[in-house]
Amino acid sequence: MARALVIVDVQNDFTEGGALGVAGGAAVAAGITEHLRDHPDDYDVVIASRDWHDPDNDNGGHFAVDAAPDFVTTWPRHCMAGTEGAEYHPDIDTGLIDIHVRKGQGVPAYSIFEGTTDDGRRLVTALDELGVTDVDVVGIATDYCVLASARDALAAGRRVRVLSDLVAGVAPETSAAALRDLAAAGAEVVPSRA
Template sequence: MTTKPRAALIVVDMQEDFCPPNGALAVEEGRSIAPVINSLLDHPRFTTRIATQDYHPPDHISFAVNHPPPNNIPFESFITMTNPAPGKEAETKVQRLWPVHCVTGTEGASLIPELDSKHFDVHVKKGMNSNVEMYSAFSDAFGNLHTSLPVLGDGDGRVVDVDLEAVLKEREIRDVFVVGLAGDYCVKYTAIDAAKAGFRSFVVEEGTRCVVNSGWKEIKQELRDAGVGVIGVDELKSL
């Protein structure tokens, strides 16, 4: 009998602010996928189960209210971010602005109670540096980890509090399965970064929803082009 490679389930940002009815940046039907995720959390295929949380400071660069008008309309406005890593200041990226969400210590940043959280053995808080966006649970928008960023003010410069790639490799994980919110942002970038890090990476389709659900077909193609498999729950047994 062949032993299957060790697998991890990453549950991305199942937080109050991303879920209806009261989330500041609610994803349509976001709360409805909790039963699917709970069934996966209880699945014997997974030896490691990870919960990620957006965990932003109040002055985060992605919050529209932190920018002057007229270029401060949530969802519509964009700004230019500069790489905060020393020596990389010439590198820039365009960043969409969002409503204030998942602020450190607030109820909106907490995991939804419908999630069967007792299964999680790793928790990752991300997006903690004010000066840069972080969708992926592996690194910020420029590929930085906390170790490559400078100490700023009273903070420690971290974008994330766990080096997820290192944790997975230490646990001899080969396969990574990603679910959660949202499919067109944090789920997508987490799954793509998992593939870049050398893991077999999959998104479980029933376990995610998108900010723009009409774009899921294009997102699936983007994932596949990046080496990420898009699968159904029933396909888990064959992987």
């Protein structure tokens, strides 16, 4: 049995002051680093994703171009490849990350499982190769990318825990609903101190 920590999209554009900043994003970044430093032996591998959008197109309709964004399927431009907004929040200690995943390259992508690692693998392939059976999920946004990533981890046959104090969402109501949905689907929703 091997356990992975999956860090979803803790990027400047998704934290306070960013293009799509969520309340509590910076605290989540600091909390994840603290959690990893306090529990250095809990994880066999640490994996982190970043939205990494193509600046030269609408990324498969992901960006609102001719109308206002609906904030459900269309969004303002964010996490443009190579920009400060696409970088990890500075409170994430990137030295603790073993595998980096980029997603949303030319297409809408919410789940870390839709991206590719720096060496071109799909995440499920990397998890299989490492023998990862258990996944802890943390990051941003609870009600979108964390939800999609945890669902895909369950669908890939992993035991999933969502660390409830290390996620931040767009809205309190939809974030709470996302955590209820994940619990109903078989994920454990627990605080990191459990």
